[in-house]
Amino acid sequence: MDLPVVLQLLDSSVRLAAPLLLACLAGLYSERAGIFDIGLEGKMLAAAFVAAATSAYTGSAWFGLLGGMAASILLALVHGLASITLRGNQLISGVAINFLASGMTALIGQSLFGLGGQTPQLDGPQRFGALTLPLAETLHGVPVLGPIWSDLVSGHNLLVYVAFLAVPATWWVLYRTRFGLRLRAVGENPAAVDTAGVSVVRLRYGAVVIAGVLCGIAGAYLSTAMSAGFIRDMTAGKGFIALAALIFAKWRPWPALFACLLFGLLEAVGIRYQGIRIGDFAVPVQLMQALPYVLTVVILAGFVGRAIPPRAGGRPYVKER
Amino acid sequence: MTASSALSAPDPGASTLAIELVGVSKSFGPVQANKDIHLAVRKGAIHGIVGENGAGKSTLMSILYGFYHADAGEIRVNGVTTPIPDSQAAIRAGIGMVHQHFMLVEPFTVLENVILGAENGALLRPSLARARAELKRLEQEYELDVDPDAVVGELSVGHQQRVEILKALYRECDILILDEPTGVLTPAEADHLFRILGHLKEQGKTIILITHKLREIMAITDQVSVMRRGEMVRTLTTSETSPAEIAELMVGRRVLLRVEKGPARPGETLLEVRNLSVTDAKGVARLKSVSFAVRAGEILGVAGVAGNGQSELLEVLAGYAPATSGEVLFKGRPLDLSRHTNADDRRDVGIAHVPEDRHRRGLVMAFAAWENSCLGYHREERLQGGFGTLDRDAIRDLARKGIERFDIRPPSCDLKTANFSGGNQQKIVLAREIEREPEVLLIGQPTRGVDIGAIEFIHNEIVALRDRGKAIVLVSVELDEIQALSDRIIVMFDGAISGERAAGQTDERELGLLMAGIDPGKGRAA
DSSP, X not given: OOHHHHHHHHHHHHHHHHHHHHHHHHHHHHHHTTOOOTTHHHHHHXXXXXHHXXXXXXXXXXXXXXXXXXXXXXXXXXXXXXXXXXXXOHHHHHHXXXXXXXXXXXXXXXXXXXXXXXXXXXXXXXXXXXXXXXTTTGGGGSTTHHHIIIIIISSOBHHHHHHHHHHHHHHHHHHHBHHHHHHHHHHHOHHHHHHTTOOHHHHHHHHHHHHHHHHHHHHHHIIIIISSSOOTTTTTTHHHHHHHHHHHTTTOHHHHHHHHHHHHHHHHHHHHOOSOEETTEEOOHHHHHTHHHHXXXXXXXXXXXXXOOOTTTXXXXXOOO | OOHHHHTOOSOTTXXXXXXXXXXXXXXXXXXXXXXXXXXXXXXXXXXXXXOOTTXXXXXXXXHHTTSSOOSEEEEEETTEEOOOOSHHHHHHTTEEEEXXXXXXXXXXXXXXXXXXXXXXXXXXXXXXXXXXXXXXXHHXXXXXXXXXXXXXXXXXXXXXXXXXHHHHHHTTOSEEEEESTTTTOOHXXXXXXXXXXXXXXXXXXXXXXXXXXXXXXXXXXXXXXXEETTEEEEEEEGGGOOHXXXXXXXXXXXXXXXXXXXXXXXXXXXXXXXXXXXXXXXXXXXXXXXXXXXXXTOEEEEEOSTTSSHHHHHHHHHTSSOOSEEEEEETTEXXXXXXXXXHHHHHHHXXXXXXXXXXXXXXXXXXXXXXXXXXXXXXXXXXXXXXXXBOHHHHHHHHHHHHHHTTOSSOOXXXXXXXXXXXXXXXXXXXXXXXXXXXXXXXXXXXXXXXXXXXXXXXXXXXXXXXXXXXXXXXXXXXXXXXXXXXXXXEEETTEEEEEEEGGGOOHHHHHHHHTTOOXXXXXXX
């Protein structure tokens, strides 16, 4: 394999990894605070639809992004209400949000646009276009480093950079700020946080809303940056793959980056190498496309070592008695 | 130093009191946990609060710390009426609390735990630096040595407790509440804790110590308040009272602190353990070639500091953990010690077991009492309905008999097990296991977390079982209990038996040395 092919493959890995990464970090905030979030998928889907629809009406991808985030935050608050305030089952609340998003996007999409649940094709300012980083043109001729800078690093849309910058930002928030310390504590032992005089409820809502924001960006990315419009169920299990990546990364930000890149790479390989042959045997397209899902199963089956989730995860906080 | 002491009332009489509770009441549903409590704690004193389990001590202190909200009454701190709606308010008023179950974040370091909730600023770095300096000062002042960078989950229980105390001191508390602080400590750790409390008192801190161990009250407190069934019975000056008086106030009647038992009449050997060894999954030897025998009509006490192989011994004998090597003979016949065996096999031959951890192994806390009364014995012929069902009436009848015989309170077999007090939960387990008249009873920590009244009852039942010709293996970390009940005592240290003594021919000092792995007898023999 020569450099341009490798770069192309990595380039598309990065594009495919970006939404996973945003969703994965969303899950990280939520689960580190002790709130399991099965509903990443639903929040992303709702955000993707609202972003595309808003963008189609207003003609601005930025309004689309805001709309998508708003939709995702709204669902996050529903999850918060169910699992923090009302102390319900977090898994069931998450599943409900997924169903709700899947059904409502199709229904509202059909009634607004009549395109079978799709939004109209977006183009121009309705989408986030590729950005060219400084020096991309001038450095192009430099061997190896030049193409890496101008083909792999440069030329993505803004949200990709947001996704990747969110990794160090998350690390910093989690390990260098008071909020991060409290967030991690509340996922391990909420009673310790409570007796230290800090509100468990407020912290957990904070985490859930941050998850909403990140899922909102992920959704907007899917429909207004990576694609040119919303298609029914376009998240296609990305929320669940993000959860698998989160477990693979053992709920830590930097490993989350690598886990998401790995999933992105597998997806890119599946897209690029369709119809390859091993001897006389033609590898079915479906098999290649199934790669990320196969890895998901392998990870969730515990083949990558024991992952210990935050100790208070999934349990509503009730004072003893 | 804190705002609250600056606000002290001008009245000099009032300002000598650190804490004053006036008419505090609290109920949980139909249960009145605290009834019209009046309590005055003097500044700079160590004030003990004693009472049986469920007497309302912990609830009262949780109210003082803002964890629960009182239904009625008033809290005065340093003579000033101070509402305490949450823990933040308690901390502001200079009150710190070391909970019975530590409020620590285990994956965090000591420093991170100390600053949690008391960070100065949004960024961690300056907070951590300040805490590190402050911790160094506190360590020197109070013998509170802990590595600030150690991960809390990897510390011993004693050290974790010091972290809790450091947390309170870091928040500049003047009044420190400790809830059952020695329940989880080794004797040496407990002594160290008392020294720390002594230093704190010298520095003018006020300490409230909740306990049900009378020895601690006598050793360290200045005043002692006795609670019974949610009410404050009396406050005494420790130097003017006696353990007997306190115990009487606690239970409302005289209790025997010694068990009345006649001499043992041992019969045939029922259980014989030969060279039993257990190596755990990590390759650590937990039991090292343990051998002993128990005869009918005798109580064999297994003493030792927790974690020296007693739990593993019970698990192997009770049939739910495999042995690595060695054998156990029951009436001369070997028991299956492989991983294919289970507790059912043991019950079938007549070995019953009261587990050390009744919450996890002895009971299903969410079940009603009657359901727990048959667990493990639910396949018995007499409890079967028809078509593979259970005869609920038969089980309920059995449960009611157990409740009556063991004086389980409240006497309701439909009450959820979690809603019984610790002592009554233990009685439910005992009723179940003793009702079948087992040949051998294995019993672990029979009175852990059990109040004095129930302890006496449980001890008498164990002795009565012995007198009916049964063999009893009693594992307990309470040396008093081992000495009071046992006919023979073996002491375990580091997975092996460090010594065996006849109960009448030894004392605490000798047993204590054996528990530390030193055999004083051997020195004399040589």
